[in-house]
Amino acid sequence: MDKHVTAPITAEVARNLRAGDYVYISGTVYVARDAAHKRFMEVLDRGEELPFSLKNAAIYYMGPSPAREGRPIGSAGPTTASRMDKYAPRLLDLGQRAMIGKGKRTQEVVDAIIRNQAVYFAAVGGAGALLSKCIKKSETVCYADLGAEAVLRLEVEDFPVVVVVDCEGNNLYETAVKEFRVSE
Amino acid sequence: MIRTISTEEITRNICEMCIEANHYLSEDMNRALKEAADTEKAPLGKKILLQLQENLTIAEEEMIPICQDTGMAVVFAEIGQDVHLEGTLLEEAINEGVRQGYVEGFLRKSVVGDPILRENTKDNTPAVIHCSIVAGDKVRLSLASKGFGSENMSRIFMLKPADGIEGVKQAILTAVKDAGPNACPPMVVGVGIGGTFEKCALLAKQALIRPVDERSKIPYVKDLEEEMLEKVNGLGIGPGGLGGTTTALAVNINTFPTHIAGLPVAINICCHVNRHVVREI
Numbered sequence: 180m181d182k183h184v185t186a187p188i189t190a191e192v193a194r195n196l197r198a199g200d201y202v203y204i205s206g207t208v209y210v211a212r213d214a215a216h217k218r219f220m221e222v223l224d225r226g227e228e229l230p231f232s233l234k235n236a237a238i239y240y241m242g243p244s245p246a247r248e249g250r251p252i253g254s255a256g257p258t259t260a261s262r263m264d265k266y267a268p269r270l271l272d273l274g275q276r277a278m279i280g281k282g283k284r285t286q287e288v289v290d291a292i293i294r295n296q297a298v299y300f301a302a303v304g305g306a307g308a309l310l311s312k313c314i315k316k317s318e319t320v321c322y323a324d325l326g327a328e329a330v331l332r333l334e335v336e337d338f339p340v341v342v343v344v345d346c347e348g349n350n351l352y353e354t355a356v357k358e359f360r361v362s363e
Numbered sequence: 364m365i366r367t368i369s370t371e372e373i374t375r376n377i378c379e380m381c382i383e384a385n386h387y388l389s390e391d392m393n394r395a396l397k398e399a400a401d402t403e404k405a406p407l408g409k410k411i412l413l414q415l416q417e418n419l420t421i422a423e424e425e426m427i428p429i430c431q432d433t434g435m436a437v438v439f440a441e442i443g444q445d446v447h448l449e450g451t452l453l454e455e456a457i458n459e460g461v462r463q464g465y466v467e468g469f470l471r472k473s474v475v476g477d478p479i480l481r482e483n484t485k486d487n488t489p490a491v492i493h494c495s496i497v498a499g500d501k502v503r504l505s506l507a508s509k510g511f512g513s514e515n516m517s518r519i520f521m522l523k524p525a526d527g528i529e530g531v532k533q534a535i536l537t538a539v540k541d542a543g544p545n546a547c548p549p550m551v552v553g554v555g556i557g558g559t560f561e562k563c564a565l566l567a568k569q570a571l572i573r574p575v576d577e578r579s580k581i582p583y584v585k586d587l588e589e590e591m592l593e594k595v596n597g598l599g600i601g602p603g604g605l606g607g608t609t610t611a612l613a614v615n616i617n618t619f620p621t622h623i624a625g626l627p628v629a630i631n632i633c634c635h636v637n638r639h640v641v642r643e644i
Contacts, residue, residue, distance in 0.1 A: 201407070214481075244431045244471040253469055254422075254431035259512050259545050281512070282545035282604070303411055303603050304512060304547035305636045307431040308422040326483050327471050339414070341407070341605060352544055355599075355606025359405060362536070362597030 187235035198349035203337040210331035216266040230321040233274040240280035242327040254307030257281040300340035313338040366500035370450030377460025380506040382468035384638040391574035395612040408607025433470035434508030436490035443499035462486040516542035522626040538630035544604020547634035555629040557621035566617040567631035575613035
């Protein structure tokens with residue numbers, strides 16, 4: 180089912196999303212991947228505040244290619260989410276609502292999704308040029324020294340994703356594959 | 364007759380090849396993706412394959428890299444033994460080409476200088492370079508920009524000779540199944556069978572550079588490639604891992620003699636953005 184949501188995403192909106200829904204996201208999305216997540220943990224360990232509010236935040240696991248002149252961003256498709264599995268439950272417990280990436284997640288992440296009424300979306304891996312066109316604005320929030328791994332704030336419009344894990348723990352990667360499996 | 368080639372020419376070609384590879388997919392890959400969109404049975408899978416077509420058009424027309432992971436540059440340099448290279452060291456010439464290509468082409472710099480210390484080299488160097496001496500007076504350069512979503516899902520199995528062809532089939536299916544959505548399917552599966560530990564990995568990498576519509580010339584390997592493509596597609600992983608009948612576009616297999624005690628099998632997985640450019644100088 181096609182749905183439109185606005186980010187930040189409230190618990191109420193997340194509760195209405197089901198694995199398999201095709202969703203267009205508009206609004207504000209944060210970008211962070213491996214190195215930034217590692218720093219988030221260090222910040223939290225020191226008892227300090229993160230550089231942006233996690234409340235209802237959607238974090239996109241992505242590291243763009245450099246923008247050409249006149250464009251907000253370069254190619255901008257998702258990176259493999261499992262590398263953030265170690266960090267995601269802690270951030271979800273602190274209010275993060277949505278993750279956008281690609282690939283499988285651990286049971287710990289799925290449990291944290293259920294516990295926090297959150298959602299895991301997949302964007303199409305390798306469609307970085309297409310997804311780039313849905314990003315209208317991009318600014319660096321912090322960690323500019325990380326280059327392609329800096330934390331960004333994006334304004335997105337009808338950014339296409341698919342719900343993979345919903346707040347009940349339904350997992351599209353498991354159910355959809357079974358439907359088409361004929362070899363073992 | 365000895366033919367002299369300036370290493371500046373190698374630098375210039377590598378620079379152009381990096382930019383070309385990341386904005387235009389080769390014809391064989393384009394055709395395979397188009398065919399997949401026509402035959403995919405899952406509605407969501409079909410939708411994703413059509414998005415990938417659109418993505419390729421945008422990349423080409425607006426010069427936005429097909430994928431933001433513009434990869435680590437892998438270069439195969441086949442040097443004719445009647446060639447005299449004049450200028451800087453070949454390795455430096457290739458790395459300078461990568462440096463220029465990634466900077467001028469607005470490609471992402473994804474290489475860290477040390478695997479543990481992890482500081483970005485900021486120009487995507489060094490490339491992984493494989494040189495070989497071949498007959499003739501030409502230099503043949505093959506460049507693959509290798510993304511790591513799929514590289515990370517690659518595997519090596521040191522099978523026993525008794526495991527035989529069935530063991531090889533199982534190894535391929537295990538690797539693809541484990542890779543699932545992480546490797547950005549529809550993928551291309553490069554397989555190396557035989558050689559030593561490192562040789563079979565290299566065979567698998569070289570298999571990825573072979574056009575996806577070109578089958579092995581060895582009859583039993585060709586049959587194995589076809590059988591495994593069908594089996595891999597039967598896993599149901601589908602485009603984006605969201606279910607469907609297109610999990611791979613090709614299974615390319617290369618073989619090499621091996622030891623009486625061994626049966627090495629390497630599976631190098633590539634996503635649907637299987638970038639390879641070949642030029643002969």
